[in-house]
Amino acid sequence: MEGSGKLYYSITEVAERFGINASKLRYYEKEFKTLQPKKNRSGDRIYAQADIDHLTEILDLIDRQKFTLPGAREYLKQRDERKRENARYIGKLQKIKSFLEKVRATLDDEPDEFDDKPANQSMTG
Numbered sequence: 001m002e003g004s005g006k007l008y009y010s011i012t013e014v015a016e017r018f019g020i021n022a023s024k025l026r027y028y029e030k031e032f033k034t035l036q037p038k039k040n041r042s043g044d045r046i047y048a049q050a051d052i053d054h055l056t057e058i059l060d061l062i063d064r065q066k067f068t069l070p071g072a073r074e075y076l077k078q079r080d081e082r083k084r085e086n087a088r089y090i091g092k093l094q095k096i097k098s099f100l101e102k103v104r105a106t107l108d109d110e111p112d113e114f115d116d117k118p119a120n121q122s123m124t125g
Contacts, residue, residue: 008046031069032058
């Protein structure tokens with residue numbers, strides 16, 4: 001489905017892609033609140049690539065890794081919490097980096113007190 005050029009896929013297309021029926025997709029929407037495809041004007045579900053990617057994660061946890069539904073929900077919740085925490089750390093590190101770059105720039109701008117002395121002259125006199 002990725003790379004097909006379409007922005008949205010019908011529930012039938014997605015069900016066929018994963019080899020499951022549409023009712024199972026609707027069931028997973030109820031079980032995983034993070035899986036919420038949009039609906040078109042006529043009320044039909046339309047899945048964006050992000051929805052399909054998320055569904056791929058869910059099915060991988062359940063089918064391949066043998067998570068239970070509650071276990072998969074908890075895993076995804078903790079993963080999202082870790083992502084948010086990492087984003088906070090990255091933000092803090094970027095602020096520290098910016099601060100250090102400013103300090104470095106001010107140090108580069110200040111004349112060195114020893115620059116006016118010849119290189120072979122000792123610092124004591």
